[in-house]
Amino acid sequence: MDLLTVSLVVGVLLLLLLAAGLWVSLALMTAGLAAIFLMVSVPPGAVMTTTVWGAVNSWDLTALPMFIWMGEILFRSRLAEDMFAGLAPWVRRLPGRLLHANILGCAIFAAVSGSSAATTATIGRMSLPELLKRGYDERMAIGSLAGSGTLGLLIPPSIILIVYGAATEQSIARLFIAGVIPGLMLAALFIGYTVVWALANRSRMPPADPRIPYLQRLWQTRRLFPVLALVIGVIGSIYGGFASPTEAAVIGVVLSLGLSWFTGTLNRDTFVDALRNATRTSCMIILILAGAAVLTVAMGYTGIPRALAQFIVDLNLSPYALLAVLTLFFVVFGCFLDGISIVVLTASVILPMVEAAGLDVIWFGIYLVLVVEMSQITPPVGFNLFVIQGLTGHNILKVAAMSAPFFLMMLIAVVLIVLFPQLALWLPGTMMGN
Amino acid sequence: STWDMPVPYGDANFHTQNIIQFAEDVKEATDGELEITVHSSGSLYKHPEIKNAVRQGLAPIGEVLVSRLSNEDLIYEVDSIPFLASSYDDAWKLYDASKSALAEKLQEQGLQLLFSVPWPPQGVYTKKEVLSVDDLKGLKIRAYNATTERLAQLVDALPTQVEVPDLPTAFATGRVEAMITSPSTGANSKVWDFVSHYSDTQAWLPRNMVFVNKAAFDALPENQQQAVLDAAAAAEVRGWEASRRETEEKTQVLRDNGIVVTTPSAALKEGLQAIGSQMAAEWSEKAGDHGRAILEAYEN
Amino acid sequence: MMVRKALDWLYGGAERLAMAALCLIALLASAQVLGRVADFVLGLMGLPPYGFLVPSLAEIAGFLLVGASFLALAGSLRAGAQIRVTLGLSALSRRKRRVAEAFVLMAGVALSGFFFLYAVRLAADSHRFNELSYGILPVPLWMPQSVMALGIGIFTIALLQDLIAVLRGRQPSYLSGDSVEEL
Numbered sequence: 001m002d003l004l005t006v007s008l009v010v011g012v013l014l015l016l017l018l019a020a021g022l023w024v025s026l027a028l029m030t031a032g033l034a035a036i037f038l039m040v041s042v043p044p045g046a047v048m049t050t051t052v053w054g055a056v057n058s059w060d061l062t063a064l065p066m067f068i069w070m071g072e073i074l075f076r077s078r079l080a081e082d083m084f085a086g087l088a089p090w091v092r093r094l095p096g097r098l099l100h101a102n103i104l105g106c107a108i109f110a111a112v113s114g115s116s117a118a119t120t121a122t123i124g125r126m127s128l129p130e131l132l133k134r135g136y137d138e139r140m141a142i143g144s145l146a147g148s149g150t151l152g153l154l155i156p157p158s159i160i161l162i163v164y165g166a167a168t169e170q171s172i173a174r175l176f177i178a179g180v181i182p183g184l185m186l187a188a189l190f191i192g193y194t195v196v197w198a199l200a201n202r203s204r205m206p207p208a209d210p211r212i213p214y215l216q217r218l219w220q221t222r223r224l225f226p227v228l229a230l231v232i233g234v235i236g237s238i239y240g241g242f243a244s245p246t247e248a249a250v251i252g253v254v255l256s257l258g259l260s261w262f263t264g265t266l267n268r269d270t271f272v273d274a275l276r277n278a279t280r281t282s283c284m285i286i287l288i289l290a291g292a293a294v295l296t297v298a299m300g301y302t303g304i305p306r307a308l309a310q311f312i313v314d315l316n317l318s319p320y321a322l323l324a325v326l327t328l329f330f331v332v333f334g335c336f337l338d339g340i341s342i343v344v345l346t347a348s349v350i351l352p353m354v355e356a357a358g359l360d361v362i363w364f365g366i367y368l369v370l371v372v373e374m375s376q377i378t379p380p381v382g383f384n385l386f387v388i389q390g391l392t393g394h395n396i397l398k399v400a401a402m403s404a405p406f407f408l409m410m411l412i413a414v415v416l417i418v419l420f421p422q423l424a425l426w427l428p429g430t431m432m433g434n
Numbered sequence: 435s436t437w438d439m440p441v442p443y444g445d446a447n448f449h450t451q452n453i454i455q456f457a458e459d460v461k462e463a464t465d466g467e468l469e470i471t472v473h474s475s476g477s478l479y480k481h482p483e484i485k486n487a488v489r490q491g492l493a494p495i496g497e498v499l500v501s502r503l504s505n506e507d508l509i510y511e512v513d514s515i516p517f518l519a520s521s522y523d524d525a526w527k528l529y530d531a532s533k534s535a536l537a538e539k540l541q542e543q544g545l546q547l548l549f550s551v552p553w554p555p556q557g558v559y560t561k562k563e564v565l566s567v568d569d570l571k572g573l574k575i576r577a578y579n580a581t582t583e584r585l586a587q588l589v590d591a592l593p594t595q596v597e598v599p600d601l602p603t604a605f606a607t608g609r610v611e612a613m614i615t616s617p618s619t620g621a622n623s624k625v626w627d628f629v630s631h632y633s634d635t636q637a638w639l640p641r642n643m644v645f646v647n648k649a650a651f652d653a654l655p656e657n658q659q660q661a662v663l664d665a666a667a668a669a670e671v672r673g674w675e676a677s678r679r680e681t682e683e684k685t686q687v688l689r690d691n692g693i694v695v696t697t698p699s700a701a702l703k704e705g706l707q708a709i710g711s712q713m714a715a716e717w718s719e720k721a722g723d724h725g726r727a728i729l730e731a732y733e734n
Numbered sequence: 735m736m737v738r739k740a741l742d743w744l745y746g747g748a749e750r751l752a753m754a755a756l757c758l759i760a761l762l763a764s765a766q767v768l769g770r771v772a773d774f775v776l777g778l779m780g781l782p783p784y785g786f787l788v789p790s791l792a793e794i795a796g797f798l799l800v801g802a803s804f805l806a807l808a809g810s811l812r813a814g815a816q817i818r819v820t821l822g823l824s825a826l827s828r829r830k831r832r833v834a835e836a837f838v839l840m841a842g843v844a845l846s847g848f849f850f851l852y853a854v855r856l857a858a859d860s861h862r863f864n865e866l867s868y869g870i871l872p873v874p875l876w877m878p879q880s881v882m883a884l885g886i887g888i889f890t891i892a893l894l895q896d897l898i899a900v901l902r903g904r905q906p907s908y909l910s911g912d913s914v915e916e917l
C-alpha cells in the first residue's frame with residue numbers, strides 16, 4: 001500500500017477506535033500495530049513490546065508520577081486553599097482575578113518541571129477545585145489550565161528542548177535560555193486574553209470578595225508562605241546543586257509531605273489516598289505515552305512523516321512560506337502524534353532545509369516547541385486534554401473546545417517569534433556571547 | 435529490499451555521517467536492490483534498545499557504543515580500559531587483537547560484526563587546571579559505568595552519576611566537577627558553556643560498532659552480501675580516518691571557544707599510566723585466559 | 735464469589751506493589767539528595783565530602799517506574815482512571831451501548847492478551863541472552879521485564895472479567911462509580 005492510503009487507513013482507524021470508546025492508550029497501540037502490519041515486514045507484537053519497554057523504562061519520566069503525587073498531597077492539605085486565600089486580596093482589582101493563578105502557577109511550576117503533562121496535572125489538581133468552588137467560569141478555568149500547562153515545555157527545563165538539542169547537537173543550556181522570553185511572552189498573552197475575556201464577560205465572573213483593609217490584607221498574605229516555601233525549596237534544590245531536575249520532583253513530594261504534616265492534614269488515610277490516586281493517574285498517562293510511542297515507531301518504520309517533510313523540502317519555499325507550511329504540517333501531525341515524537345521523526349529531514357533557508361537552529365528549536373506545544377491541546381491525541389479529562393471527567397473534545405482561545409494565543413505567539421526572532425535569540429546572545 | 439538502521443547519534447555526528455555514506459555505498463553497489471534507511475538520534479529505537487532490536491530482527495542492522503554492553507561480557511569493555519591503548523595506532527592494534535573474540539561473542543547472539551570506528555581519545559574536562567593526579571583528588575567526576583566508577587575511585591575522586599542532558603545544569607550548580615569524554619562530544623555539547631579546561635589525557639578510544647542480524651544477512655543474495663561487506667570494509671577505513679580528523683578539528687573548536695587545552699605533564703601521565711596498568715591487570719584477571727590472550731596479542 | 739474475591743485481592747495486591755515502587759523511587763532519590771546535603775554540611779565544617787552514591791539510581795528508578803506503571807494497570811482500569819472518549823457511547827441506546835461496550839472490551843482483551851504474550855517473550859528472550867543494564871550495577875533486564883509482563887497479564891484478566899460481566903448483563907467495574915453512565 002502506498003503512504004497516502006496507509007496514512008488515511010491508520011488515521012481513520014484511530015478515530016473509529018477512539019469514537020467507539022476504546023481506551024486511548026489501547027487505541028493508539030492498535031493504530032500503531034495496524035500501520036506496522038500493513039506496511040512493514042517485522043513482527044508488530046515484538047516491535048510494540050520493545051518500544052513500550054524503552055518508553056516506560058525512563059529516568060526522566062519518573063518526574064511525572066512524583067509531581068502528580070505532590071499535587072495529590074497538596075490537594076489533600078489546606079495548602080491550595082491557603083494559597084488562593086492569600087492571593088485573592090491582591091488580584092481583586094485585576095480583571096480575571098484568580099484565573100491568573102492558573103497561568104502564573106503553571107509558569108512558576110514550569111521552572112521545575114520539564115513536561116507539560118506533569119505541569120497540568122500538578123497545578124490543575126490544586127487550582128481547578130478552588131476556582132470552581134469560588135464560582136469561576138468552568139470554561140475559562142479549564143481552558144486557561146490546558147493552555148498554560150504547555151508552558152512546561154517552553155520554560156526551562158524542558159524535555160523537548162533536550163531531545164531537540166541532542167538531535168541537532170545544539171547547546172542545551174542555550175536552548176533553555178532561549179525559551180525563557182518566549183515562555184514569559186506566552187504567559188503574558190494568556191494573561192492578556194484572560195483580562196479581555198473577564199472585561200467582556202463581567203456577568204460570568206463570580207462576585208468580587210469584599211474589600212479588605214491593607215493591613216489585614218498583608219496579614220492574610222502569610223497564608224502564601226507555605227506554598228512559597230515549597231516552590232523555593234524545589235527550585236532551590238536544583239539551583240543550589242542538591243538535586244537534578246528529576247530528583248527535584250522527589251524533593252517536591254518530601255516537602256509537601258512535610259508541609260502537610262506540619263499543617264496537620266497528613267495521616268495514614270490521606271497519605272495512602274494521595275499515593276493511590278497518583279499511582280492510578282500516572283499509570284493512565286504513562287500507558288498513553290507508551291501507546292503514542294508505538295504509533296511513533298510505526299511512523300518511523302513506514303516513513304510517513306519523513307516523506308511528508310521531504311515533500312515540503314521539495315517545494316523549495318521562501319522562509320516565510322516555509323514556516324507557514326511547516327506550522328500547518330506540525331499542527332496536523334500534532335493532532336495524532338505527541339510533540340516530542342514529531343520532532344524526533346522529522347528532525348533529520350527538516351533541519352538541513354531550515355539551515356539552507358538561513359534560519360537559526362536555536363531559534364528554530366523555540367519555534368518548534370511553540371508549535372508542538374499546540375499539539376498538547378489538539379484532539380484526538382493531546383496530553384493536556386487527557387490529563388484534564390482525568391481531573392474533571394469532561395471528555396477531551398469538550399476540553400479542547402474550552403482551550404481553543406488559548407490555542408489561538410499560541411498561534412499568535414508563533415507569529416510574533418517569526419516576526420521578531422530576537423525574542424528567542426537576544427537572551428542567549430547576551431548571556432553567552434557570540 | 436529496504437533495511438531500517440537505528441543509530442544512536444545525530445546526523446551531524448561523524449559516526450552517523452560515515453554510516454550514511456556506507457548506506458549510499460551499499461545502494462550504489464547493489465543498483466538500489468538493497469537500500470538502508472538510517473534512523474538517526476535514536477528515532478526508531480533508542481540506544482539501550484538497539485542491540486536487542488537487531489537481535490530480535492526488528493531491525494536488520496544497527497549501531498551501538500561497544501562499551502555500553504560491558505556488563506554483559508568483558509570483551510565489550512576492552513576498548514575502554516583507561517590508558518591501555520591511547521593512540522590511534524594502539525587502538526587499532528587492540529581492535530585487531532580483540533576483533534575475533536568480539537565477533538564470536540556477537541555471533542552467540544545471532545549477530546555479525548560489520549565494522550567498528552573509534553571516538554576521539556578521551557580527555558578530562560574541568561573548571562580548573564589539572565596538572566597532576568592529585569588535582570583530581572576529591573573532585574566529583576562523572577561516572578556512568580563500572581569502569582568510570584573504578585577509575586574515579588583510583589584517582590581518589592568522587593564518582594558522581596549525571597545523565598548527559600543534565601550535564602550543563604550539574605556543572606553549573608556544582609553537582610559534578612569533572613568529566614571524561616572526547617573532544618568530539620565536548621565540542622558538540624558546547625562544553626565551554628560550563629567548563630574551562632580540557633586535559634588531553636588520551637585515556638582510551640571507545641569504539642562504536644555496526645552489526646547485522648545474521649539471519650537477515652544470510653537471507654541476502656550473494657552479490658548483496660558482498661556489497662555490504664565491501665562497503666563495511668570501506669566504512670571502517672574511512673571512519674578511522676574521519677575520527678583522526680575529528681580529533682584535530684574538534685580540539686581546535688574547543689580552543690577557539692576559549693577552552694584551555696593542555697597536554698598532560700610527565701607527572702600526570704605517569705600517574706595515570708600507573709592507574710591504567712592496575713585497571714588492565716584487574717580486567718585481565720576478571721577476563722581469565724580469554725582476556726589474557728587478547729592482552730598478550732595486543733602487546734606483541 | 736470466591737473467584738471474584740481472589741481477583742480483587744490480585745488487583746489490590748498489584749496496586750499496592752505499584753504504590754510501593756513509587757515510594758521506593760522517592761526513597762532512593764531522597765537518599766541521593768541527602769547525601770549531597772551531607773557533603774555540603776561537611777564542606778561548611780571544613781571537612782572533605784563523603785560522596786555518597788546510590789549506584790545506578792537513574793536506571794533503577796526507570797525499572798521501578800516500569801513496575802509502578804504496569805502493576806497499577808488493573809487497579810486504574812477498574813477505578814475508571816484509564817481515560818477514553820465516551821461521547822459516541824453516551825449517544826447510544828442502552829441496548830446498543832451494551833453491544834458497543836462488549837466490543838470495546840473484546841478488542842481490549844485481544845490487544846492486551848497479545849501484548850502479554852510478547853511481553854513474556856521479551857522477558858524470556860532477555861533472560862536467555864543475559865541482557866544486563868549498562869550502569870554501575872548490572873541488573874538483569876528480565877527482572878523488570880517480567881514485572882511488566884505480570885502487570886499486563888493482570889490487566890488482561892481484569893478486562894476479561896469486565897467482558898464477562900457485560901456479556902452477562904452486569905455493569906463493568908470502571909463504570910460502577912458513575913451513575914450517569916449506567917448501562
Ligand code: NA
Nearest residue numbers: 110113152157
Ligand atoms: Na519546564
Ligand code: NA
Nearest residue numbers: 334375378381
Ligand atoms: Na494533539
